[in-house]
Amino acid sequence: MKLTASGWPAQRVRAWTAGMDALAAAGEAAVAATDEADLMASTAAALAGPFADWVIVDLPSARHASRSVAGTRSRPDLAAAVAELEITDSPVTKSAVDRCTPLVQAEVADSSELGVLPDGQRVADALGARSYAVSPIAVSGRARGAITIVRDRSSPPVTFLELNVLAHIADLAAAALERLP
Amino acid sequence: MTEGEPGDLSAELAQAAGELLTLASASESRAMHRLVELAARHVPGCSGATSTLWHGDELTISSASHPDLSELAEVQVISRRGPVIDAIAAGRQISCPDTLSEARWPEYASRALSMGVRSSLTLVHRSASETSDQRALTLTMYATRPRVLDASRAPVAELLIAFGSAVMRNTSTYDAAQRTVRQLSEGADSRAVVDQAKGILMAGLSCSADEALRRMREISQTRQIKVTEVAKRIVESHELDVR
Numbered sequence: 001m002k003l004t005a006s007g008w009p010a011q012r013v014r015a016w017t018a019g020m021d022a023l024a025a026a027g028e029a030a031v032a033a034t035d036e037a038d039l040m041a042s043t044a045a046a047l048a049g050p051f052a053d054w055v056i057v058d059l060p061s062a063r064h065a066s067r068s069v070a071g072t073r074s075r076p077d078l079a080a081a082v083a084e085l086e087i088t089d090s091p092v093t094k095s096a097v098d099r100c101t102p103l104v105q106a107e108v109a110d111s112s113e114l115g116v117l118p119d120g121q122r123v124a125d126a127l128g129a130r131s132y133a134v135s136p137i138a139v140s141g142r143a144r145g146a147i148t149i150v151r152d153r154s155s156p157p158v159t160f161l162e163l164n165v166l167a168h169i170a171d172l173a174a175a176a177l178e179r180l181p
Numbered sequence: 182m183t184e185g186e187p188g189d190l191s192a193e194l195a196q197a198a199g200e201l202l203t204l205a206s207a208s209e210s211r212a213m214h215r216l217v218e219l220a221a222r223h224v225p226g227c228s229g230a231t232s233t234l235w236h237g238d239e240l241t242i243s244s245a246s247h248p249d250l251s252e253l254a255e256v257q258v259i260s261r262r263g264p265v266i267d268a269i270a271a272g273r274q275i276s277c278p279d280t281l282s283e284a285r286w287p288e289y290a291s292r293a294l295s296m297g298v299r300s301s302l303t304l305v306h307r308s309a310s311e312t313s314d315q316r317a318l319t320l321t322m323y324a325t326r327p328r329v330l331d332a333s334r335a336p337v338a339e340l341l342i343a344f345g346s347a348v349m350r351n352t353s354t355y356d357a358a359q360r361t362v363r364q365l366s367e368g369a370d371s372r373a374v375v376d377q378a379k380g381i382l383m384a385g386l387s388c389s390a391d392e393a394l395r396r397m398r399e400i401s402q403t404r405q406i407k408v409t410e411v412a413k414r415i416v417e418s419h420e421l422d423v424r
Contacts, residue, residue, distance in 0.1 A: 157248075164297030
């Protein structure tokens with residue numbers, strides 16, 4: 001089967017390129033991470049950009065904060081508020097982690113699916129989410145955490161192909177976890 | 182948090198089944214949409230799902246948990262081959278363990294690969310409808326990794342599709358009942374208009390009810406319109422006169 005240059009529309013090529021860039025950046029973060037907290041923060045920062053408007057990395061641990069959040073918009077207050085939540089506060093993240101299965105939502109159907117902030121505001125509304133995808137970070141078949149990417153209403157919805165890329169990114173984070181102390 | 186712990190699964194499945202059954206009075210397309218959402222959210226390994234409803238050889242409704250996946254149902258209809266087509270023909274589940282090495286359905290495999298689908302499992306539930314044509318409901322689950330969706334995933338999905346099929350039968354019966362109610366209601370409305378027109382004619386022409394009805398029938402036959410339509414026009418023109 002030949003894949004011609006015109007086989008994919010421009011938007012798809014752009015999305016694929018952004019996905020490959022994100023994969024490379026997440027790979028660098030995974031290689032350079034010195035501990036789990038560093039891995040969380042650097043992975044979130046590496047993925048925020050054309051691939052995701054907001055990134056949430058969950059790695060529950062007794063030793064450090066269990067969540068890191070990064071976004072393309074400068075909203076440190078919002079990022080800090082979302083970082084206070086846990087996997088169990090987000091039904092979709094919990095579903096992905098419990099089943100050890102990536103999932104994608106092209107259009108947000110229920111804005112409480114990403115959790116609810118202490119002030120009652122729904123996370124999806126606060127982030128302006130249009131679509132999202134979650135992939136578990138699985139080590140030896142066991143989910144240790146998850147990476148959630150969120151696209152806002154100015155960005156195209158997350159495609160199934162991008163979910164596949166996100167699953168590979170989560171595998172890189174999982175590989176880093178195996179070597180970290 | 183390992184995948185597919187039995188306790189978690191049965192609790193989730195019970196909840197999913199309950200959610201499906203609450204849709205007994207919903208439309209078929211809504212019930213199918215809920216079915217694919219539930220599969221994508223509750224079946225381990227399933228990152229997305231599509232469902233198709235067939236009457237005989239005709240695809241009547243399809244639904245997808247993600248818009249990209251709806252193309253996979255379409256490509257099978259166009260190419261006339263694919264796991265859904267085979268599942269319906271064979272009446273059993275069809276697995277595609279790896280789209281990269283899949284040779285049975287080249288159109289399906291290449292489209293699936295282009296959207297990041299690496300494996301799929303298709304289930305089918307067949308039943309005879311009230312009109313005795315064969316109905317088949319399919320549920321296809323998709324994974325981002327090869328060999329993720331094998332027969333071990335089937336029991337949860339089999340239960341979901343069985344519930345889905347039951348709901349579809351209920352919605353079909355419900356739709357038929359709704360049509361009957363609508364027809365009866367329209368019939369009652371028609372009788373009310375005819376009675377009103379009869380009253381107007383009886384008062385205006387000083388005639389009996391039978392005579393009024395006979396005259397409306399005459400007009401109906403002459404102008405080749407329904408008696409109800411004649412009655413409506415009489416009522417409308419009477420209302421204009423009164424104003």
